[in-house]
Each structure stands twice: as structure tokens, then as C-alpha cells.
Amino acid sequence: MTEQNTQKSEQKHRKFRIAFSRKQLCIPYGLFLVLFVVFPLLLIVFYAFTDADGGISFDNFARFFTNTTTLSTLLISMLLALATTIICIILAYPVAYILAKSKLNKGGTLLMLFIMPMWINFVLRAMAMKDLLTLLGIFRFNNYLNVIIGMVYDYLPFMILPIYTVLVKMDKSYVEASKDLGASSFQTFRKVTLPLSMSGIASGATMVFMPTMTCYVISDTFGNGLVTIIGKLIDEQFTTFQNWNFGSAMALVLLVIMVISMWITGSFKSENNARGTNI
Amino acid sequence: MKRFFSFLLVLLMLLPVFTAFGCGKKKAQETKVIRVCNCDDYIDMDLIDEFEAETGIDVVYSTFSTNENLYNELVINPNSYDLVVPSEYMIQKLAVEGKINKLDHSKIAGYDQNVSSYISNRLKSIEFTVESGDLRGEHVSLDDFMVGYMWGTMGWVYNTEHVSDADVKNWYSPFNNQNLSDKITIKDSVRDSYLVGLAMVYKEELYKAKDNAEITQILNRVGQEDIDKVGEILSQIKPMLYGFEVDSGKNDIVLGNIDAYIAWSGDAAYAIDVASGKVEDEDGTILDPSKQKRLSYNIPEEGSNIWFDGFVMPSGSQNYDVVCKFLEFISRPEVAYRNMDYIGYTSMIANGEFDLDGEPTTIFDSFVYDKYDQSATLSSNEGKWVDLSYFFGTDREYKVFVSNEEYGRLIAQYPDAQIVERCAVMSYFDGNTLLDVNEMWEKVKGETFPIWLLILFASIILLLAVFMILYRNRDKIRWFKLPERKRYYAERKGLKVVKKENL
Numbered sequence: 001m002t003e004q005n006t007q008k009s010e011q012k013h014r015k016f017r018i019a020f021s022r023k024q025l026c027i028p029y030g031l032f033l034v035l036f037v038v039f040p041l042l043l044i045v046f047y048a049f050t051d052a053d054g055g056i057s058f059d060n061f062a063r064f065f066t067n068t069t070t071l072s073t074l075l076i077s078m079l080l081a082l083a084t085t086i087i088c089i090i091l092a093y094p095v096a097y098i099l100a101k102s103k104l105n106k107g108g109t110l111l112m113l114f115i116m117p118m119w120i121n122f123v124l125r126a127m128a129m130k131d132l133l134t135l136l137g138i139f140r141f142n143n144y145l146n147v148i149i150g151m152v153y154d155y156l157p158f159m160i161l162p163i164y165t166v167l168v169k170m171d172k173s174y175v176e177a178s179k180d181l182g183a184s185s186f187q188t189f190r191k192v193t194l195p196l197s198m199s200g201i202a203s204g205a206t207m208v209f210m211p212t213m214t215c216y217v218i219s220d221t222f223g224n225g226l227v228t229i230i231g232k233l234i235d236e237q238f239t240t241f242q243n244w245n246f247g248s249a250m251a252l253v254l255l256v257i258m259v260i261s262m263w264i265t266g267s268f269k270s271e272n273n274a275r276g277t278n279i
Numbered sequence: 280m281k282r283f284f285s286f287l288l289v290l291l292m293l294l295p296v297f298t299a300f301g302c303g304k305k306k307a308q309e310t311k312v313i314r315v316c317n318c319d320d321y322i323d324m325d326l327i328d329e330f331e332a333e334t335g336i337d338v339v340y341s342t343f344s345t346n347e348n349l350y351n352e353l354v355i356n357p358n359s360y361d362l363v364v365p366s367e368y369m370i371q372k373l374a375v376e377g378k379i380n381k382l383d384h385s386k387i388a389g390y391d392q393n394v395s396s397y398i399s400n401r402l403k404s405i406e407f408t409v410e411s412g413d414l415r416g417e418h419v420s421l422d423d424f425m426v427g428y429m430w431g432t433m434g435w436v437y438n439t440e441h442v443s444d445a446d447v448k449n450w451y452s453p454f455n456n457q458n459l460s461d462k463i464t465i466k467d468s469v470r471d472s473y474l475v476g477l478a479m480v481y482k483e484e485l486y487k488a489k490d491n492a493e494i495t496q497i498l499n500r501v502g503q504e505d506i507d508k509v510g511e512i513l514s515q516i517k518p519m520l521y522g523f524e525v526d527s528g529k530n531d532i533v534l535g536n537i538d539a540y541i542a543w544s545g546d547a548a549y550a551i552d553v554a555s556g557k558v559e560d561e562d563g564t565i566l567d568p569s570k571q572k573r574l575s576y577n578i579p580e581e582g583s584n585i586w587f588d589g590f591v592m593p594s595g596s597q598n599y600d601v602v603c604k605f606l607e608f609i610s611r612p613e614v615a616y617r618n619m620d621y622i623g624y625t626s627m628i629a630n631g632e633f634d635l636d637g638e639p640t641t642i643f644d645s646f647v648y649d650k651y652d653q654s655a656t657l658s659s660n661e662g663k664w665v666d667l668s669y670f671f672g673t674d675r676e677y678k679v680f681v682s683n684e685e686y687g688r689l690i691a692q693y694p695d696a697q698i699v700e701r702c703a704v705m706s707y708f709d710g711n712t713l714l715d716v717n718e719m720w721e722k723v724k725g726e727t728f729p730i731w732l733l734i735l736f737a738s739i740i741l742l743l744a745v746f747m748i749l750y751r752n753r754d755k756i757r758w759f760k761l762p763e764r765k766r767y768y769a770e771r772k773g774l775k776v777v778k779k780e781n782l
Contacts, residue, residue, distance in 0.1 A: 052710065069721045072728040075736055134536070140461075143522075224522025225467045228725040239347050240469055241717045264747040 044255075047248035060249030070233065070250070077229040080144070080219075081212040084151040085159075088208050089201060091152065092159035096200075097193075099160075100167035111164060118157050126221045129153050133222075143223040150222035151212045158211075159204035166200030167193070202265050210258050230254060313601045314339045316349065316360045318588070321429075323621035330608050336601055353378055358595030361602050364428055367421060367587040368470070368707040371405065374424045377412015379591045381423050386603045390610045394427055395629035395670050397699075402427070402587065405704060412594060425589030426606045427627030431544035432585050432694055432702050433471060434578035436528075436551070441538045447577045451479045451516075453539050460519045462538040464531065467523035469720045474498055474584050474705055475541060476509030485581035494582045495703040501712045510719035517723065529553070532574065533566065543586075545624035547576040547691040552623075575687030578698050585702035587627070616642055625692050629671045643671050647679050651689050654680035665689060669696040 051057040064070050099110055117125060129150060133139040139146060174196065178188040212218075214231030230250065237247030319342045327338050341360075343349040346369040352359055357378060365373065373379045384391050391399075402422040409417050435447040446456050453459050466472050478485060481497050488494045521537045528540040529550040542550065551574045552558040556566050590609070592602055608614060612631035619626050619642075632639050653662060662682045670693065671677040681689050690698060708716055749756065757764075 067718070067721075068730055068733065069718075069725050069727045071733050073721070073725045075728065075733065076726060078740075220467075224464070224520075225524055225724075226517070226520065226522050228721075233721065233725075236717075236720075238351075239345060241713055242347060242350070243714070243717065260744070264744055264751075 044248045044251055047245050048252040049249075050245055052243075052245060060246045061253070063246060064249055064253060073228055073233055074230050074253075076227075077213045077231070080147060080151065080227075080229065081209045083148050084155065084212045085205050085209045087148065087152050088156055088159040089205065092156060092163055092204065093201070096160050096163035096167055099164050111160075114160050115157055122154055123217055123221075126150055126154065126218055130221055143226045146222040147219045147227050150218045151215065154215075154218060155208045155212060158207040162203040162207065163197060163200040166197045166203075170196050206262060206265065209261070213254065213258075310335070310337055311598070311601050312337045312339060313362065313598060313605050314341070314360045314596075315362045315364075315605070316341050316343055316352075317364045318342060319344060321364065321588075321622060321624075323618050326609075326614055326617060330605065333608070334604055336604065338605075353593055356595070357593050360593055361596040361598050362590050362592055362605060364588055364590055367402075367405070367425075367589070367704060370421060370425050370589060370591055371407060372707040373591065373593075374419065374421070375407060375410050377409055377414060378594055379424055380594050380596070380599075381414070381419070382426055382590075382592055382602075382606070384422075384426070386599075387426060387606045387610065389607060389631070390426060393610055393612055393615075393628045393631045395627055396672065397669050398427060398430060398587065398627045398629075401585075401704070402589075405706075421587075425587075425591050426610065427587060427589045428609070429545070429622075429624040430585065430587045430627050431625055432578055432698070433474075433541060433543055433583050434547065434576055434691075435539055436532060436542040436547045436574055436576050437539040438532065438535070439573045439575050444577065447539060448580060449479075449482060450475050450579045450581065451482065451512075452579075454516050454519050459538055461521050463519060464521050464524045464528050464537055464540040465516075466541050467525045469716060470705060470708075471541065471584065472513060472523075472720075472723075473509055473716060476513050477505065478579065478581050478583070479512050480505070480508045482581050488582075491700050491703065494701055498582060498584070498703040499706055501708065501716070503715060506712075506715050506719050510723055513723045523724070530560075533560065533572075535570070535572070542576070544576070544691045544694075545622065548688065549623045550574055551576065551688045551691065573684065575684075576691040577687060578690065578694060578702070580701070582701040582703060584705055585699065586704070589627075612642055616645060619646065643667065643677055647677075647689070647693060651681040651685055652679045653682050657682055662686075665693070665695045667693050667695065669699070 048060055049056055049058070051059060095114065099114075102110060104110055130139070133146065133149065138149075170193070174192050175188055178192045179185075183191065213229065214234070216229055216232035216235060219227045219229045219232065234247050234250045234254075237243045237250065313336055315338060317340070321342075324340075327340055330336070331338055343352065343363075346365050349363055349365055350369060350373070353363070353373065370379070399422055402425065403420045405421040406418065407420075409415055409419060435453065437447050437453075441462070442453070442456075442459065446453050446459070453463055465475060477498055477500060481500070484497055485494060488497060521531070524531070524540070528537070528542060529546050531537045532540055532550055533554045549558075553560045553566060554572050554574045556568060556571045559565055590606055592599075596602070609618075610628055611633070612628055613633035613635075615626040615628035616633065616635070626642070629642060632641055634640070635645055647667065651665075657680065662680050663686055664678055664680050665686075666678050668677040679689075694702075
């Protein structure tokens with residue numbers, strides 16, 4: 001009788017026991033994700049497909065795609081972002097290459113020098129850079145040039161780091177094999193090192209291209225308000241023109257463009273696991 | 280046992296919620312709290328401490344950056360503040376939409392006696408009908424809702440070394456001087472730039488306008504053709520601009536990057552003082568004497584904007600008596616004096632005596648007469664008489680003889696009657712107007728490419744995307760494999776594939 005009782009109570013206990021597993025450690029992050037990522041995203045979708053009175057409408061998208069000014073602004077942002085990305089690749093690749101090969105960089109000392117500026121607030125850095133450019137006298141040529149300089153300055157570390165990580169992780173025996181088989185250094189670089197580091201470049205490119213399309217703090221600071229990018233348009237809808245619906249629609253269009261471009265450039269990245277190497 | 284613990288844990292987690300509910304109610308009864316939301320840098324913070332010490336009321340002080348941001352906050356939560364400080368057009372919008380309460384001036388001791396009657400009359404002349412809320416359908420004036428704080432105008436601040444008085448006579452005139460190309464900024468704020476555009480477009484009509492009502496009517500035109508004309512003229516002056524700004528203009532003109540900029544009067548006073556080395560700049564340093572320059576301020580002849588910022592009480596707030604105490608404090612002449620001295624804008628408080636360094640004085644004496652009057656030293660062609668009795672009242676003489684050099688600085692703070700009569704209050708843009716103005720502003724600020732160029736770029740991007748997709752799936756598409764397949768079939772048939780050159 002007593003034995004049965006204890007068995008029963010044990011069974012009962014087992015029923016109510018909370019089974020802790022590692023999966024449950026994800027719950028806080030899951031909650032965070034739902035509250036601050038998924039929910040706001042749903043809000044954006046909701047606003048984008050409604051009008052000021054709350055009825056369902058596609059006017060916001062129609063307005064975006066029929067207005068040559070908004071489309072031109074989108075194009076300008078894309079071109080600026082493209083120029084910034086290309087210049088960043090050209091500047092960052094040699095730096096990352098040298099850093100990865102350099103013996104001085106044991107323990108990432110040199111790398112630190114490139115990463116350190118990122119610890120300072122970027123608005124502050126942008127202001128300082130503007131003052132410096134004014135002092136040097138190169139600020140007066142062209143506002144678009146200024147913006148590109150500012151963007152490159154700000155996003156360069158985002159390009160250096162992924163390329164550096166890929167190059168450091170790369171198996172050196174490939175390079176040795178290529179040299180053993182008689183390839184010159186340039187051939188080795190072109191046929192071995194560069195293809196193997198493509199994933200780093202792609203990863204860096206997404207990290208530079210996407211924020212530069214919307215980073216209007218830099219375009220405002222460096223362009224004296226004469227360069228308008230798509231991020232500024234979105235901001236004005238929320239702050240000045242009280243049109244949350246149109247602003248959300250623009251944000252959604254941008255989101256779709258980014259997802260598509262991610263999907264397209266994904267072809268370079270699948271081969272290597274260097275995705276996600278960032279700061 | 281575990282169940283018990285988890286229950287306990289849940290209770291423990293909920294504890295703060297219970298206590299918060301309980302204490303919140305108690306606290307509101309014990310110590311009084313007032314939540315004030317003001318513009319950045321728009322009050323001397325020492326005054327807040329003094330108010331707390333004097334009344335025992337806790338002030339929860341926060342700031343907002345633009346009227347529109349404040350509006351968004353009030354839409355989301357009408358009970359987030361007890362007092363906010365928007366500009367007159369936003370006050371009107373909030374009142375029309377029933378988002379603010381009326382403020383009974385008779386409950387605020389001293390306000391009606393101290394405030395400039397000219398200003399309160401102008402506020403009373405702005406009448407409208409409330410469209411929703413408790414006061415729906417009621418015909419009211421702006422003065423019913425606000426307790427005045429600061430006011431000012433908009434005009435050109437210019438470097439007297441490079442810009443003559445004739446250059447800034449009108450809104451458009453600086454753009455006629457080719458030497459000023461790339462040396463001018465205008466406001467990156469659609470309301471201000473729209474008004475400037477209107478004043479440029481309807482210059483002749485404004486000259487002919489007889490009274491303030493007519494000027495106000497012209498400077499509030501929002502028809503489609505008016506918006507188009509403003510867009511045209513703003514696009515036309517854009518190539519001559521150094522940039523659009525809302526905050527950096529005062530630094531740029533002090534540093535000499537620009538020679539003229541459109542400024543709100545308080546910023547103008549600040550820029551003039553910093554450039555002449557009279558006050559410290561934002562970093563707390565006095566400008567190097569070699570870089571000092573004489574700036575001046577001018578409100579163009581055709582007319583300008585006059586704005587009023589005031590305290591209003593959001594409809595969600597219930598703390599009427601605390602609000603009245605705070606407003607009573609902030610409207611005292613000595614508090615107004617110290618606030619003006621600190622932030623550089625002009626208070627709507629005009630009258631009342633107070634002690635300054637142990638001597639009784641008034642706002643007119645301390646801010647205008649003692650600073651500017653040179654009637655004893657200068658001859659009549661070296662200066663001008665400025666009569667401010669419209670603002671301060673008629674109980675005594677409010678006239679000052681100011682030197683030509685200092686005239687601009689004085690009117691940045693206290694413009695004379697003729698100027699103010701040509702300044703119009705601009706009401707808010709309603710929903711549809713906002714859409715049209717938005718489109719115009721986008722066009723002015725951005726570039727507009729011809730449609731074929733857009734189509735060209737779109738097709739390039741599309742082609743690129745198609746190429747990338749094909750490239751990505753190259754293993755799966757038969758067509759790409761043609762050479763290899765040819766070799767495969769040939770080998771199966773026992774033929775040998777030999778390259779042409781090897782034959």
C-alpha cells in the first residue's frame with residue numbers, strides 16, 4: 001500500500017517536472033526576437049498596406065513606383081552604396097591581405113588599429129572627418145564625393161574584418177601547392193587566394209552596401225543637406241510629414257530589395273562557412 | 280516541492296508589478312510630480328532646481344527634438360506629460376484635434392499682468408474651431424490653450440564684410456549676387472523654406488499688402504499652383520546653396536564657411552554674439568580675435584514668419600493645480616530674465632519689476648536700454664531710434680537709440696513695430712496639403728532623373744539579376760553543359776574528340 005502510494009506520487013511528480021534542456025536557454029532570445037524584430041516588422045507591413053484611415057490600400061506602393069523623384073532617390077542611394085562598396089573592397093582587400101600575412105600582427109595588434117575607430121560613436125567620427133576635410137580643403141568639390149568619402153571612412157572596418165577572417169582561416173597548403181606546381185605569385189593570387197576569399201568579400205559587401213543605402217546621418221553631414229538618400233526620405237515621412245503609411249511602404253520596398261540582393265549574392269557565399277564573420 | 284518553488288518564483292517576479300500599482304497610487308497623493316517636456320536647451324536648468332526647492336514639487340524633465348516628434352508621442356500616449364512646449368502651429372493642430380486642455384489664465388497669478396499685451400492680442404486673433412474631444416464645436420483662440428514662453432522671427436544673418444545691407448533686403452536678393460554663390464544656406468525644414476519660397480514668389484503682392492491680415496493670407500497660400508511655384512523657385516536657388524541645415528548654420532557662419540543664412544531670431548542673436556567674441560560658443564571657448572567678424576540680422580522687407588512657443592497641457596494630464604504653480608513660477612519677470620539671458624531667445628513676458636544684483640530693474644531696462652542706448656554719445660546719423668512700446672506697453676517711454684552696428688543684434692531680440700506688423704503666423708498644413716507639400720519638397724531636395732534613365736538602370740539591374748541567377752544554377756541547366764555533352768555522346772559512339780588545331 002505504501003509502496004503503491006509512493007509510486008503514484010513519483011508518477012505525479014514526473015508529470016509536473018519541468019524538463020530543462022539547452023533548448024530552453026533560447027527562450028529569452030526568442031521573446032526578444034518576437035517583441036523587437038518580428039512584431040515591428042509586422043507593424044511595418046500593416047502600415048504599408050493601409051492608408052491614413054486604416055483601410056487596406058496599395059496607394060503607398062503606387063505612389064512610390066510612379067514618382068520619378070522617389071525612384072531617382074532610390075537609384076542615387078544604390079549608386080552611392082555601390083560606389084562605396086567598390087571603393088571599400090579596393091581599399092580593404094590589400095589591407096586585410098597584408099594584415100593576414102604580416103608577422104607583426106600576432107595576436108591581432110595591427111588589426112586592432114583598424115577596428116578601434118569603431119568603438120567611437122560614428123556621428124562623432126563623421127563630424128570630426130568633416131572638419132578634417134574642410135581643413136584640408138577637399139570638402140568644397142562635390143557633395144556626392146564628400147558623401148562617398150564619409151561612407152567609405154565609416155564602413156571600411158566592416159569590409160576589412162570579414163576579408164581578414166577568411167584570409168587568416170585559409171589553409172596555407174593550397175598556396176604552397178600552387179607554388180610547388182609552378183604558378184607565379186600573381187597566378188597563385190588570382191587562381192587560389194582570390195577565389196577562396198570571395199566569401200569574405202561577399203560578406204563584407206552586404207555589410208557595407210545595405211547600411212549605406214539608408215545611413216542618412218552621413219549623407220546629411222557630408223552632403224550639407226544637398227544629397228538625399230532613401231533613408232532620409234523614410235525618416236521625413238515619420239518625423240515631418242506624419243505619413244507613417246508611406247514611410248512603412250518605402251521601408252518595405254527597401255527590405256524586399258535587400259532580401260533579393262542577398263539571395264542573388266548568396267551564390268558566392270555558399271561554398272565557405274565564413275558567413276557571419278563580423279564584429 | 281519543485282512546483283512550489285516555481286510558484287514562488289512566479290510570485291517573486293510579479294511582486295514588483297503589485298507593489299508598483301500600490302505605491303503609484305500612494306505616491307501621487309503624497310509628493311506631487313510634474314512631467315515637463317521641452318525643446319533641447321530651451322531652459323536654464325538651475326531654475327528647475329529652484330522651483331523644486333521652493334514648492335516641493337518634483338519635476339520630471341525631458342526634451343524633444345521637433346514639434347512633429349512631440350506630436351507623435353502625444354498621439355501614442357496622451358498622458359505622457361503634464362506640460363509640453365510646442366510652437367503655435369502645432370498648438371493649433373493639437374487643439375483642433377482635441378489633444379490639449381484649455382488653460383485658465385486667471386488661475387496663473389501674474390501672467391496676464393506680465394505678458395506683453397501685444398503678443399497675447401495676436402494669440403487671441405488666431406481663432407479656430409475644435410473638431411474633436413470634449414471641446415468639440417467650440418470656437419476658441421490660441422490664447423485659450425497656451426501660456427506664452429518664447430517668441431521670435433526669421434530672417435537673414437549675414438557677414439557684414441562680404442554682404443551689403445542691400446543684398447539681404449529681400450528673401451531673393453542674396454541670390455542675385457554671384458559672389459555669394461555656394462555661400463548661403465537655407466532651412467532644411469519644409470515649413471520655413473515654404474514660407475521663404477512664398478515670400479519670393481509673391482514679393483510684389485506682399486509689398487502692396489496694406490495690413491497684417493493681408494500678409495498672413497498671402498503667406499498661408501497652399502493652392503496647388505502656389506506649391507508648384509514655390510517648388511520651382513526653391514529648385515532655382517538650390518544650385519547657389521552651400522546646403523540645407525537646421526543646426527549647423529550658426530557654426531558655419533561663425534567659422535566663415537558661409538556668408539548668409541536663414542536663421543530663427545534666437546539663433547541669430549547667438550551667432551552674432553559668438554562671432555563678435557562676446558559669448559562663448561558651444562565648446563565653451565571665446566572665438567579667436569583674428570577670426571572674429573561682425574554679423575548682422577535683417578528681416579526682409581516683404582515680410583516674414585513670426586512664431587510663438589508656449590506651454591500647453593495635454594488632455595491626458597490631470598494635475599491642473601501643479602501645472603498652474605509651475606506656470607506661475609516660469610512667468611515671473613526675474614525667471615523670464617534669467618531664462619532669456621541663458622538661452623538667448625525672447626520671452627513673451629514684458630512687464631514687472633524685479634531685483635538684479637540688489638537693484639530694481641525691468642526687462643526693458645536690463646535687456647534693451649542698458650545694453651543698447653547710446654543717445655547720449657552718438658549723433659543722429661550714427662544710429663536709429665527704435666520704439667518698443669508696442670511690446671512693453673505705454674505706461675512709460677520704451678524707446679532706445681541704437682548704433683547702426685548694433686541695430687541688427689537688437690532686432691534679432693526685439694524687432695520694432697513696423698517689422699513685426701509685416702510678420703505672419705503660419706498655420707499648420709492639413710492632410711492633403713501635407714501630401715502635396717511633401718511631394719514638392721522631395722523634388723526640391725532630391726534629384727529627378729528623366730524616365731528613360733530610370734528604365735535603363737532598372738533593366739541593367741534586372742539583367743544583372745538574371746545573369747546571377749543563371750550563374751548560380753549553372754550546374755542544373757542543360758544548355759550550359761552543351762560542350763561537355765557533345766564530348767560525352769561522341770565518346771559513347773567510340774569517336775575520339777580531337778581539337779581542330781591538333782589535326
